[in-house]
Amino acid sequence: MTRLRLSLYVGGLLLALVAGGLTWTVWSRDTDGEDLADRCQGSLAVEEAREFFYGARLKARGHTSDWNGHDTQWCSVSAEHDDGGPVLKLRVSPRAAYRASGPAAEASATPIGHGWTGSFVSGYSPGAAVLVDCRTVAGAGLLVTAETSTKSEDLTARQVLQVARVATESARRAAGHAKCEGVLGERPGSVDRTAWRTKPVDRSTGTCRDVMTGREAARLHVTDVSEKPAGRALTEECEMSRGKAHLFHMTAYYGPSAEEEMYLDGKYPGTVKGAYTRTAACGGAIGTAYFKLERAKGKAADGAAGTQGTIDSAALTRILTSYATASGKRHGCPTP
Numbered sequence: 001m002t003r004l005r006l007s008l009y010v011g012g013l014l015l016a017l018v019a020g021g022l023t024w025t026v027w028s029r030d031t032d033g034e035d036l037a038d039r040c041q042g043s044l045a046v047e048e049a050r051e052f053f054y055g056a057r058l059k060a061r062g063h064t065s066d067w068n069g070h071d072t073q074w075c076s077v078s079a080e081h082d083d084g085g086p087v088l089k090l091r092v093s094p095r096a097a098y099r100a101s102g103p104a105a106e107a108s109a110t111p112i113g114h115g116w117t118g119s120f121v122s123g124y125s126p127g128a129a130v131l132v133d134c135r136t137v138a139g140a141g142l143l144v145t146a147e148t149s150t151k152s153e154d155l156t157a158r159q160v161l162q163v164a165r166v167a168t169e170s171a172r173r174a175a176g177h178a179k180c181e182g183v184l185g186e187r188p189g190s191v192d193r194t195a196w197r198t199k200p201v202d203r204s205t206g207t208c209r210d211v212m213t214g215r216e217a218a219r220l221h222v223t224d225v226s227e228k229p230a231g232r233a234l235t236e237e238c239e240m241s242r243g244k245a246h247l248f249h250m251t252a253y254y255g256p257s258a259e260e261e262m263y264l265d266g267k268y269p270g271t272v273k274g275a276y277t278r279t280a281a282c283g284g285a286i287g288t289a290y291f292k293l294e295r296a297k298g299k300a301a302d303g304a305a306g307t308q309g310t311i312d313s314a315a316l317t318r319i320l321t322s323y324a325t326a327s328g329k330r331h332g333c334p335t336p
Contacts, residue, residue: 036060040073042177043092043144045169052088052162053079062090070097070138086150086159088166092174095131095139095256095285102145103127104234105257110192111231112164115185116171117254117286117331119233122193125149126160128167129234131255132175133182133284141285142180143256144171164188182285198226201240206230208238210326211250212319219315222247232331238323248295250320252327254282258290265292276313276320282333289333291324 036046036058050058062075072093079085103109106127109119118130127147134142146167152160165188172184197206201217204210206227217223226239235257239249253261262279265272276293293316325335 036077040075040090040092040170040174041071043073043170043174044075044077044090045166045173048162048165048169049077049088052086052159052166053077056080056082070094072097086148086155088163089147089149090166090170091143091145092170093143094134094137095141095143095287097138101260102129102147104129104131104143104145104255105260107235107237107251108196108228109233109235110194110229111233111236112168112188113185113192113231114168114188115183116168117232117234118167119235120164120191122152122160122191124151126152126155126163128164128191130167130171130185131234131285132171132180132184134175134178134180136178136180139285140287141255142171142174142178142182143285144174146170160193161188161191164191192229194229196226196228198224198241201225206238207236207252207327208240208323211238211323212240216315216319219312220247230327230330236327246296248293248316250291250293250323252324253290253292254286254331258286258288261292262288262290276316278320278324280324280328280333280335282328282331284332286331286333289324289328289331291320291327293320293323 036044040062056079058077059080060075060077065072065074072091075090077088103119103121106119106121108123109121112118112120112128112130116130118128121127125148127145129143129145132142134140144167146163148163168185168188175182175184201212201222201224202214204225204227206229208225208227209230212222221242222240223243224241228236234254237249237251240247274295278291280289282289
């Protein structure tokens with residue numbers, strides 16, 4: 001998202017919040033008793049949160065927001081006598097209540113795995129997001145995110161793992177309360193913290209796998225890819241380059257992440273001028289998936305500067321189709 005589009009979006013969102021009459025129900029609980037299990041309408045995975053704080057007595061605060069008739073639960077949990085320490089933040093919302101943000105919209109995320117459709121971010125600060133099919137709530141899906149603003153370097157590996165577990169186990173509780181029919185994954189035994197990996201185009205094993213043929217790579221002068229592990233992340237990306245020169249990248253958006261990106265592209269079309277896009281009807285909580293190919297600014301498809309070189313629109317369209325097919329298949333979507 002460009003800085004201009006981000007600032008316009010944030011400003012517009014703030015105005016919408018005021019105009020839309022967003023209501024808040026605020027609560028606070030400075031105790032580690034059984035009533036903590038009632039937080040976020042009973043969705044907070046208390047034991048998972050307690051493990052993050054190594055068994056410390058907890059305090060929790062939060063609020064319920066009403067967005068066009070859809071409740072979103074917000075909670076924050078911290079150690080009772082450590083005001084300057086880490087804070088866990090949880091959000092539970094129907095898919096229709098809110099567009100994606102945080103780990104759900106992060107293209108550098110890895111799949112949370114373990115049978116879940118969701119993302120895990122381990123960069124500056126850890127965060128996790130999972131999406132569950134749920135016909136009983138608005139938008140046919142339930143989105144649960146867990147984040148901490150504490151830097152990854154200041155957390156232990158165990159605490160980083162617990163962020164993912166708070167998300168998945170809170171989603172399990174929320175899905176039970178809402179009587180969701182979606183298949184739930186397992187409690188994560190590990191998280192994938194793999195950084196971006198750059199490798200020759202014909203050795204791709206992650207998000208760029210099965211996207212480009214050798215002939216297409218030669219035609220567009222693509223020699224390398226930068227990718228993340230493949231799975232069912234809510235947002236994922238594949239970058240194509242010639243050596244160190246970035247040529248173009250493709251992004252796949254699912255569920256609220258797709259809704260967010262399509263909304264922004266429609267509101268600020270100038271920021272994606274020249275991009276190639278396509279959609280796929282996936283159903284369930286994912287709804288419509290959105291796929292986009294964007295060329296490096298000021299370069300043709302083969303990497304030539306300015307307007308020089310060949311812009312092979314047909315080849316780029318085929319590559320985006322291959323990317324959408326490979327990515328969509330992992331997410332249970334029909335061939336676009």
